[in-house]
Amino acid sequence: MERGAIDCESVPGGLDLFRTIESGQSYLWRRSDDACYQNVSAEDAWYETALDLEAAAIGEDGSGTDVVRIRQHDGTLEWEATTDPVPALRRMLRLEDDLEAIRTSVPDDPLVTDAFDAHWGMRLVNDPPFATLVSFICSAQMRVERIHGMVTALARAYGTHVTVGDRTIHAIPTANQLAAATEADLRSLGLGYRAPYVLETARMVADGEDPTAARTLEYEAAREHLTRFVGVGEKVADCVLLFSLGFDEAVPLDTWIRSAIASHYPDCDRGTYRETSRAIRERFGGTYAGYAQTYVFHHLRTG
DNA sequence: CGCCAGGCTAGCG
DNA sequence: CGCTAGCATGGC
Secondary structure, eight states: OEEEEEEGGGSTTOOOHHHHHSSSSOOOOEETTSOTTTTOOOTTOOEEEEEOHHHHTTTOOOSOOEEEEEEEETTEEEEEESSOOHHHHHHHTTTTOOHHHHHHHSOOOHHHHHHHHHHTTOOOOOOOHHHHHHHHHHTTTOOHHHHHHHHHHHHHHHSOEEEETTEEEEOOOOHHHHHTSOHHHHHHTTOGGGHHHHHHHHHHHHTTOOGGGGGGSOHHHHHHHHTTSTTOOHHHHHHHHHHTSOOTTOOOOOHHHHHHHHHHOGGGOOSSHHHHHHHHHHHTTSTTHHHHHHHHHHHHHHO
8 A cells, every 4th residue: 555645735725625525515435433313423534436547536436446544634635545535535525615705795794704603614515426326316214324325335346356454445346336236135224215216227328328528517407417317316316417427516405405594595595496596606606606505404404 | 192303206287 | 386205325
């Protein structure tokens, strides 16, 4: 394993790795102390995953089997990896984002202000597209702890196993790997009614339907395009657009954000997903509305 | 026991 | 179009 570190002083606005990874955006990482989403501090804990680092650096899933481990320690982001992970980490953890500039573009109302103050340093993620698609198909009517458990179960059952030293790391399965499963197999992992959704979407991607085609479209058209995948409605599509495909204006309307709209932005409730989405997106400043959404979501969910 | 969790699909009017 | 029943599972 190669080793290195990224100086967090060079990250504009700083980095809170714990909140970035354990805020329900990314299901890529496992903690080496196996304590993800147990409300335990990640001080000195390593996060690890197996993936294709070269592909991840350009926003693709790839089929490779690299391993990377990271932790935040002494003002640096330490890493260990089978090959140079820095370009992939910069992209996936969005280390170029200027948090101060982003905060300037979102409203300074009490809820957003409290959320940014409470979780400063949390960054959006930019994960590989298919891994994100599968994760958020699984997210329907699930708590984040269990989504993480389901994705972990999928990785152990179908993902590529990579052994480094005495540790075995499981990659999130590729579309081809998942397409070979059966619905009964996926139900036995606890996916419930999401099992056929994951399977059918994996088969679609394995057959050539490309979720990254949405990148070339205007935002609302991109959201509509992603709903072609089974198990993907407007909300899951917004999550994939925000956490993987670079649409920072996407505001997923989940139960927590709907609750926030009801209590803090009631004029933004326009009845339909599309119109409510437009209203809250505008209220959150447009360009980086998804950043405000993610801070508010995490603030409410952990409060 | 009932209720809820980062909802979606199919089938209805 | 919009609306709703039904859908798995585990934790509290």
